[in-house]
Amino acid sequence: MRDKYLYLLLLPGMLLILLFRYVPMYGIIIAFQDFNIFQGMNDQEWVGFAQFSRLFHSPDFIEILRNTILISVYKLLCAFTIPVILSLLLNELRHVAFKRVTQSIIYLPHFISWVIFSGILISFLNPVDGMVNAIIEMFGGKPIDFLGDTRYFRSILVISDSYKEVGWGTIIYLAAISGVSPELYESARMDGANKARQMWHVTLPAIRPVIIILLILSLANILEAGFQQIYLLYSPLVYDVSDIIDTYVYRVGIQDANYSYATAAGLFxxxxxxxxxxxxxxxxxxxxxDGLW
Incomplete structure (x- = not known):
């Protein structure tokens, strides 16, 4: 009763989670059926693990799984380390106006949807009239179809994702750094520690719990390679290096109306x-x- 108003504030979020996360779990049974949209959920033909067997024995499964893991690992290495380094550097800035402007510029791409961001990226990398190829031709080079070349596509995915989301990561780490006691830095300075030593021996250990929690959450999403980004940028020319589980399921499961197959892949x-x-x-x-629980 003492905290009734806090529970009341918690209620809308809990309802949203219940409605959009737990209620749809009933649909998981589709993965074990041969689902037909013209029949009721309880009137479907049960096929057991046939959809999973079909997924695992698909000639494309190994390739899409490898692409998913590789792209996710590359993104994790960049998107996890760069925000930590950037937040440490931003924390050392003493010019308040410059610091705020820098933070705003870094945060801005996060709030731009992938639809818009991909359109900008495609315009820049267009092999006919894109700015990047215009610069390459200016120096005597030949235009490059970056989004149609398997040698460059994964790198573009990782770099563009890191550029877009790095600002959001720095917000979290800067918030954690702001909670570090100034007395720790004062003690380090009295012991003769320079800025680099202070970051290594004071700041990083202080925000280590936050780093660990975000690492756990990031590893849990290792198969989330970024459907929206890849779907907006890829083409059949780069399927060999860019086709992930989500895009494969969308093409084979959703567009071809194989809903049970798509559900099985999502459950996997x-x-x-x-x-x-x-x-x-x-x-x-x-x-x-300290872990998540």
Whole structure:
């Protein structure tokens, strides 16, 4: 009763989670059926694990799984380390106006949808009249179809994703850094520590719990390679290096109306994510750090 107003504030968020996360879980049974949209949910033909067997024995499965993991790992390495480094550097800025302008410029791409961001990227990388190829031709080079060349496509995905989302990561780390006691820095300075030593021995250990929690959450999404970004940028020319589970399921499962097949692939991703998040959390707890629970 004492905290009734806090629970009241919590209620809308809990209702949204219940409505959009838990209620749709009933649809998981589609993965074990041969779903037909003209029949009711309880009138479908049950096929057991046939959809999963079809997915795992698909000639494209190994390729799309490899692409998904590679792209996710590349994104994780960049999107996880760059915000930490950038937040440490921003924290050392003493010119308030310059710091605020820099932060605003870094945050801005996060609030632009992938539809708009991809359109801008396509315009810049267009092999006919794109700015990047115009610069290449200015220096005597030949135009490059960046989005149609398997040698460049993954790098473009990783770089554009890091550029777009790096600002959001720095917000979290800067908030954590702001909670570090100034007395710790004062003690470090009295011991003769320079700025680099202060960041290494004071700032990083202080924000380590936040880093660990975000790492656990990031590893749980290792099969989330970024459907919207890839779908807007890729083409059949780069399927070999860009076709991930989500795009494959969208083409084969949704567009071809194989709903059970699409649900089975989504459930497979969810199970892998659950196993990863539980396993990594246990490893972190055994190492003596605070996990998610």
């Amino acid at each position: 991703k969810s199970v892998v994510a659950m196993v990863l998040i539980v396993s990594v959390n246990k490893i972190v707890k055994k190492a003596g750090q």
